[in-house]
Structures are given as C-alpha cells and as structure tokens.
Amino acid sequence: MTRRKGQSGKKARRGPRPRVAVLIYVLLVFLICGIAAVRYLRAPRVPPPPERSVPERVEARVLEVLVEYGAGDVRSFPLRYGGGTRRIDVALPDSISLTRLNLALTESIEDLSAEIVERSLVERGHALKMRVSHEGQHFLELRARIRRPEASLGSRPELPKVAILIDDLGHNQRAMVRDFIGLDHRLTFGVLPGRPHSVALARLCFETGREVIVHQPMEPISGLAPGPFAVMTEMSGARIRDLIHCNLARVPCAVGLNNHMGSKATADTRVMTAVIDAVAEAGGLYFVDSATTPHSSVRRIAEEHDLPCSVASVFIDAVDEPGAIAQGLSQLGRMAARRGHAIGIGHPRPHTYEVLATRLGEMEGDVWNLVPASVVLGLERI
Numbered sequence: 001m002t003r004r005k006g007q008s009g010k011k012a013r014r015g016p017r018p019r020v021a022v023l024i025y026v027l028l029v030f031l032i033c034g035i036a037a038v039r040y041l042r043a044p045r046v047p048p049p050p051e052r053s054v055p056e057r058v059e060a061r062v063l064e065v066l067v068e069y070g071a072g073d074v075r076s077f078p079l080r081y082g083g084g085t086r087r088i089d090v091a092l093p094d095s096i097s098l099t100r101l102n103l104a105l106t107e108s109i110e111d112l113s114a115e116i117v118e119r120s121l122v123e124r125g126h127a128l129k130m131r132v133s134h135e136g137q138h139f140l141e142l143r144a145r146i147r148r149p150e151a152s153l154g155s156r157p158e159l160p161k162v163a164i165l166i167d168d169l170g171h172n173q174r175a176m177v178r179d180f181i182g183l184d185h186r187l188t189f190g191v192l193p194g195r196p197h198s199v200a201l202a203r204l205c206f207e208t209g210r211e212v213i214v215h216q217p218m219e220p221i222s223g224l225a226p227g228p229f230a231v232m233t234e235m236s237g238a239r240i241r242d243l244i245h246c247n248l249a250r251v252p253c254a255v256g257l258n259n260h261m262g263s264k265a266t267a268d269t270r271v272m273t274a275v276i277d278a279v280a281e282a283g284g285l286y287f288v289d290s291a292t293t294p295h296s297s298v299r300r301i302a303e304e305h306d307l308p309c310s311v312a313s314v315f316i317d318a319v320d321e322p323g324a325i326a327q328g329l330s331q332l333g334r335m336a337a338r339r340g341h342a343i344g345i346g347h348p349r350p351h352t353y354e355v356l357a358t359r360l361g362e363m364e365g366d367v368w369n370l371v372p373a374s375v376v377l378g379l380e381r382i
Contacts, residue, residue: 054113055139058132059086061108062142066090069101071144087141094146098128099184101144102209105130119209128209160336162368163188163343163376164316164356165258165288167215169202170195176348177201181208183353185360188373190215190258193247194229206253211372213288214251216244216275218262220292226261233265237274244278248285255374258288258312258345259298267295280305286377288312288343308377313342317352325355333367341376 052060071090092101102119109116109132117138118131127145131138166180170192180187181204188211191202205212217230229247231240248254257279265271266289276298279285286308289298302309313335316328328344336342346352364370 054134058109058112058114058134059088059140061112062088062105062140065101065104065108066092066144069096069104085138085141087143089143090145092144092146096146097184098144098146099181099209102128102207105142106207116207119206159365159367159369160339161341161371161376162332162336163371163373164332165190165213165312165343165345165373166348166352167258167260167290167345168192168347169205169215170198172197173201173348174204176350176353177204179353180348180356181205181210183357183360185356185364185370186210186372187370188213190260191251191254192217192227192260193250198251202251202253211255211374212251212253213256213258213373214247214254215260216247216257216262217260218265220261220265221263224261230260231262231265231271231275233268233271235271237270237277240271240274241278241281244275245282248282255284256286256288259290259292261292262290263293266298267293269297269301272297272301276301276305276307280307286310286374286379288373290345308374308379310341310343310373310377312345313339314344316344316346317349317355320349320351322351322355325352326359329355329359329363333363336368343373343376 066088070093106116114132114134116130117133118129120129127143130140130142132140132142164185165188166177167190169177169189174197177189180189186209189201189205190213191198191205192215202212217226217228219226219230219232229243229250231243235243244257248257259266265275276287279287287298287302289296289309289311291312296311299309299311314328314332316332317325318328319325325346332342332344346356360370
C-alpha cells in the first residue's frame with residue numbers, strides 16, 4: 001500500500017510539465033512579435049507619393065488626349081509670364097477634326113475641375129487655342145494646329161469667304177443644334193436673347209468652337225410681334241442702348257449682333273444710331289444687317305461709328321424645301337464669287353440641315369472657304 005502511494009505521488013508530480021511548455025511557447029511567441037514590432041517601428045518610413053495638383057493632372061490629361069488624336073512634335077514649356085503658366089504647342093494630322101478635339105479636351109478639363117477661360121480658332125480655322133485656369137489662376141495655354149501639306153499652299157487662287165448664320169436659337173432645339181454642330185463646318189449661330197434655352201445653347205455653341213452672336217429682335221413694318229427684348233421705334237435712345245447692353249449679357253460669349261425681323265427699326269436712323277452706339281460702346285463686336293428691308297440705315301451708321309458691319313446676301317431657306325435651299329446655297333456661292341465674300345442666313349430646320357449636310361462638303365474648298373462671320377468682316381478673332 002505504501003509503494004502504491006509513493007508511486008501514485010510520483011505520477012502526480014509529473015502532471016504540470018506540459019503546462020510549463022505551453023507557457024514557454026506563448027512567451028516565445030510574444031517575444032518574437034515584440035522584436036518584430038520594434039524593428040517595424042524603427043524601420044525608415046517611405047513617404048507616400050504626394051498627390052498631384054489639379055494643374056498637373058490637367059496638363060497630363062491634355063497630353064494624353066493629344067496623343068490619342070495623333071499629336072506629333074509636342075512642345076511643352078513654361079511661359080515667361082503668369083508664374084506657373086505652361087504652353088503646349090502641338091501639330092496634328094490634317095485628318096483630325098478640331099471640333100471633336102475641342103469636345104474631348106473640354107470634357108477632360110472640366111472633369112478635373114478646371115475651367116476653359118478662352119477658346120478660339122485661329123490661322124483661318126487651322127488651329128485651336130485654349131487658356132485654362134483653376135481657382136482664378138491661369139496655368140495652361142494650348143495651341144493645336146493642323147499640319148497642312150506644303151505642296152497645297154499657294155497652288156490655286158484664294159477662294160471667296162462665305163459665312164452662314166443659323167438664326168433663331170433659344171427654344172428647345174438642343175438636338176437640332178447638335179446636329180448642325182456635328183456637320184463639322186464653321187457655322188455661326190444667332191441666339192435670341194431671353195428665351196428659355198438661350199444661355200444653354202449659346203454655351204453649347206461656344207464650347208464646340210462656334211461663333212455666337214445676339215439675334216436681336218427689332219420692330220417690323222408688318223406689325224407682327226418680334227418677341228421679348230425687342231428694339232421698338234417708340235423707345236427712347238437711352239432705353240434702346242440699355243436694352244442692347246442687357247441683351248448682350250443675356251447671350252454669353254456673343255461677339256456680334258444681327259437683327260431678327262426689323263424692317264421698320266433698321267430703316268429708322270434715330271433708332272439704329274442708338275443701337276450702333278451701344279454695340280460700339282461694348283467694344284470688339286460687329287453687326288450683320290439681315291437685310292429685311294432695302295431702306296436699311298445700318299451700314300451707313302456703322303461706318304460712321306467705325307464699327308465692322310456687313311449685309312447678309314441671301315436667306316438660303318426662305319422657302320423650306322430641299323430644292324429651294326440647294327438653290328439658295330448656289331446663289332450664295334455666285335454672290336461670293338462676284339464680291340470675294342458673302343453671308344447667308346439659315347434656320348435650325350430639318351430640311352436646312354439635310355441640304356447643308358449634303359452640299360457643304362462638296363462646296364468647301366472648291367467653291368468657297370466657309371468661315372465665321374467675323375472673318376468675312378476682316379476681324380482677327382474667330
């Protein structure tokens with residue numbers, strides 16, 4: 001009995017040894033983890049790359065878009081003025097559409113919260129210029145030019161210049177206006193002031209590189225209502241001048257005016273003197289007389305004020321029928337050939353669009369050079 005007790009006692013003393021091993025194992029694990037943590041905390045940290053600024057991201061994205069459009073000979077360099085302002089100068093293949101490039105750049109720049117503060121077509125429409133800013137600071141200038149084959153330069157006499165105004169914009173015409181813009185020809189768009197969609201359509205035209213003018217309502221002989229914000233012959237000169245300034249503000253990006261109706265108002269010297277006074281005061285604008293009466297005084301008064309002015313040659317869609325519109329275009333071409341330039345007026349209608357879509361490509365470069373109205377008037381700005 002005594003041995004058994006002794007034997008059982010020995011067995012009892014052996015029991016705790018596995019617990020000690022587990023404890024030692026746990027301590028070793030903690031020790032290793034502690035050493036690893038200390039080494040990690042003492043290790044030199046690699047700082048994350050700094051987040052690129054909006055101007056840096058915009059410049060990078062602009063270069064990507066230009067490469068997508070086949071850019072070659074890209075030059076990017078700082079300008080000597082404007083602090084961090086950079087200039088990108090790039091040559092593009094002659095197959096590239098500057099209109100589509102403009103849309104792609106606009107979307108990319110605005111997606112990155114930057115703003116295009118100036119945009120124009122220069123070099124007779126063969127180059128696109130842009131100035132971009134962020135939070136009021138200009139940081140990028142772009143000039144994208146189309147490479148033209150040297151052999152074609154000077155190979156034939158210069159063609160007459162023709163401008164086509166598409167008038168009466170301001171209503172729910174966004175789809176139709178987009179169709180006209182999609183023709184990829186440099187049409188000029190006349191926007192009625194104060195209509196429900198005037199501002200949106202003016203900005204759409206401007207953002208796609210098209211020239212915008214105020215299509216100013218004026219009193220006709222017929223007695224028909226010309227619409228809101230119209231110049232009426234009963235108004236005083238001061239009221240007319242104020243109205244013109246307000247209507248210029250109602251059509252953003254406008255660089256000129258032409259008259260909507262106005263057979264009575266344009267024949268009134270007192271009225272048109274007040275109108276031209278206001279246009280001249282605004283500075284840098286031009287006036288196109290829509291020629292709704294043979295007794296118009298517009299051109300004479302504009303010349304007295306040294307204001308660029310021209311008279312429309314023909315309403316190409318006076319008859320809203322495809323054959324008549326095609327004849328209107330042919331007439332416009334003949335008048336341009338005689339004078340060296342001409343301005344035609346059309347409207348945002350399906351038949352007008354269909355004929356222009358068919359005929360403009362045939363006539364451009366063979367019968368005339370289609371340009372914005374400002375070019376016909378000899379202005380540098382396009």
